[in-house]
Amino acid sequence: MARIRPAVAPARPAPGPSVGSRTVKTAILVATTFAACAVEMVEALTIVLAVGITRGWHAVRLGIAAALAALAVIVAVLGPALTLIPLDTLRLVIGFLLLAFGLQWLRKAVLRAGGAVALHDEDRIFEEERAVARSHAATGGEFDWYAFTLSFKGVFLEGLEVAFIVIAFGDTHHNLALGALAAGAALVTVVVLGVVVHGPLSRVPENALKFAVGLMLISYGTFWGGESVGVGWPGGDLAILVLVAWYAIVASVLVLLVRRRHGAAAISMAEAG
């Protein structure tokens, strides 16, 4: 039978995991949210910098502020609202979403690490965004809605996935504030680096972060999704670490296979040419 939680705190009964287990889970929550937010914000920063440097900063600043406010509202409203949903249903939906996101992240990271797809090139994307921003005529004295919309979309769309991760991890860990804090710390770090560098953050090991976040999302998605349909995990919460190790091995083997396949294809193309 689905468990329904009261809307007021305490939202969840304390399941009573050990202090060590709680610490590990909290560390994973903070690290995953921080890394996911950092990756998405590096991509958003590239767009924002390209538009701001090309068209001026007034409308861009307002676009960023509006996007961050919208994301904060989503987290603030949706997070507590989820406590009204039965726990098993919530875990099933969150488990599915984490699996869907995690598989996408890991697929891209494996293909990039294996050389089948080019690494995310922030410098190239930055120049492309600048060219597009230049091609749209300035509105001359009026508010620059083009720059506002572009910066809003860049920050909002990149941040939406992070907002879901913050809500998913925060809600199931009974600690939405900690997830939001980790995301905020990543945002500040990326913004400070962006101001210092004053250019796209092309040296951030984006694919390695994507790889790690993909592993975490799949592992947690497997664990929570499994629990929601009645799977009993050997070792309880510590099974998450085993899942992380399992998926890391699978993904590493896939990188090797893709690299070998890609290398063989390149050689045959060179011989044919």
Place this chain on the structure above:
Amino acid sequence: MSYVRAFFRFWYDFVVGDDWRLALAAAAALGASALAVAASVPAWWVAPVVLSGFLAFVVLREPT
């Protein structure tokens, strides 16, 4: 009408992303786990195996 389509298109892209087979994998893994639980079979291994198999299938069929 175009706003409604755009709304659903946005959420489809957001959840399903570039490759619909991976969203199918997520659903299949949870569905297979539920079936194993219903059949009283130890189910903890089902989702990791299904997801790993789908991921390998999708990644290794990617054109080089």
